[in-house]
Amino acid sequence: xxxxxxxxxxxxxxxxxxxxxxxxxxxxxxxxxxxxxxxxxxxxxxxxxxxxxxxxxxxxxxxxxxxxxxxxxxxxxxxxxxxxxxxxxxxxxxxxxxxxxxxxxxxxxxxxxxxxxxxxxxxxxxxxxxxxxxxxxxxxxxxxxxxxxxxxxxxxxxxxxxxxxxxxxxxxxxxxxxxxxxxxxxxxxxxxxxxxxxxxxxxxxxxxxxxxxxxxxxxxxxxxxxxxxxxxxxxxxxxxxxxxxxxxxxxxxxxxxxxxxxxxxxxxxxxxxx
Numbered sequence: 001x002x003x004x005x006x007x008x009x010x011x012x013x014x015x016x017x018x019x020x021x022x023x024x025x026x027x028x029x030x031x032x033x034x035x036x037x038x039x040x041x042x043x044x045x046x047x048x049x050x051x052x053x054x055x056x057x058x059x060x061x062x063x064x065x066x067x068x069x070x071x072x073x074x075x076x077x078x079x080x081x082x083x084x085x086x087x088x089x090x091x092x093x094x095x096x097x098x099x100x101x102x103x104x105x106x107x108x109x110x111x112x113x114x115x116x117x118x119x120x121x122x123x124x125x126x127x128x129x130x131x132x133x134x135x136x137x138x139x140x141x142x143x144x145x146x147x148x149x150x151x152x153x154x155x156x157x158x159x160x161x162x163x164x165x166x167x168x169x170x171x172x173x174x175x176x177x178x179x180x181x182x183x184x185x186x187x188x189x190x191x192x193x194x195x196x197x198x199x200x201x202x203x204x205x206x207x208x209x210x211x212x213x214x215x216x217x218x219x220x221x222x223x224x225x226x227x228x229x230x231x232x233x234x235x236x237x238x239x240x241x242x243x244x245x246x247x248x249x250x251x252x253x254x255x256x257x258x259x260x261x262x263x264x265x266x267x268x269x270x271x272x273x274x
Contacts, residue, residue, distance in 0.1 A: 001091045002026070002033040002111055003081035003168075007073035008098035012045040018096075019053040021104040029108045034058045034084070037098070038076050041067035071184040071191035074162070078171050078183070078195070088168040095164055102163045106211040110165035119203040121165040122157030122196070123211045157208030159196055160189040166199060173202040 004022060008015055019035065026033045035057065039046055041064045053059050062076060078093060085091040092114045096102040106123075113121040175183055183198055184191050200206065 001085065001087070002031050002107075003084065003091065003093045004033060004035045004107065005074070005077035005081060005093055005095045006035065006037045006098045007040060007070055007077060008037060008042065008046055009040045009067065009070075009073075010042045010044045010046060011098040012042075012049050014100040015046055015098045016049045016053065018098055018100050018104060019050065019057065019059060021100075022107070023053070023057045025104050025107055029111070031111065034060060036077050036080050036084075037061045038064065038073040040064045040069070040073045069187050071187040071194075072182075074191055074195065075182060075184040078166075079175060082168060082172050082175055085168040085172075088172050091168040093166045093168055093171060095162055095166075097162060101213050103212045106163070106209070107165075109209055110163075110211075113207050113209060114165050114167055118165075118205045118207040119167040119170045120196075120199060120206045122159075122206065122208045123161040123163040123213075124157040124208040125161075125211060125213055159193050162192045163211060163213075164192075164196070167203075170199050170202040174198040177202075 004026075006015075006018065011018075015037075022035060037050065037059060039050070039061055047061070047063065050059065050061055054061065060080075062080065064073070074095065077095065081091075081093045082088070092111050094107050094110055096104070096107070110121045110123075178198070184194050186194050
């Protein structure tokens with residue numbers, strides 16, 4: 001089973017086309033799948049847009065009564081996928097955005113890498129996405145470099161990306177290791193980096209694939225906040241340096257990291273990472 005996990009907040013303009021595209025891609029791919037969505041307290045028509053798709057494809061929506069943030073939404077999704085999985089060594093979780101900047105066509109190649117033996121597949125953006133705001137590009141580029149260096153350059157692809165594929169057993173081990181504590185304590189880019197950090201020690205083989213992020217598709221103002229994002233990432237690096245979170249293994253494999261999808265909403269301000 002493939003669990004496609006999508007956190008959304010006020011994405012009425014794009015979530016419908018994302019679901020339609022996923023249905024088309026998965027029909028051609030020929031794999032069993034479920035779409036898990038966390039609607040993080042949307043105040044627009046996001047919920048109404050999703051209802052017709054739930055009648056024609058396996059879409060399961062969990063609604064937060066009030067906005068909790070991107071990090072908690074992603075954690076809720078991976079925990080839900082883990083709970084649903086009957087075959088964690090075979091099943092796959094794919095996480096992507098509901099704003100249609102991630103390309104659903106790329107889901108198949110991420111899953112194929114897991115089917116080929118990888119436990120974790122990260123995104124490697126090809127090339128810098130058109131339409132990315134300059135502040136976003138500079139901020140994410142600097143932090144991406146710092147995070148890679150802090151991890152010995154061991155991870156291929158983009159450490160800050162929310163577009164990934166996980167073998168469910170790696171997530172299950174990370175959840176078990178966290179115990180009663182939250183798996184993700186940060187938000188935005190930092191949440192994606194933290195989840196990767198949690199899962200990497202349990203991945204025997206990590207790979208990166210080329211994907212495309214299309215910022216020209218964004219149908220709303222970007223929620224990226226450079227200062228907030230920088231503070232969250234600095235906090236994450238500080239915790240890692242103090243030993244409060246497990247470091248990734250030096251042998252993690254993958255390609256060269258380049259530019260990728262931005263993140264950085266505030267927990268009290270936004271849910272998706274664009």
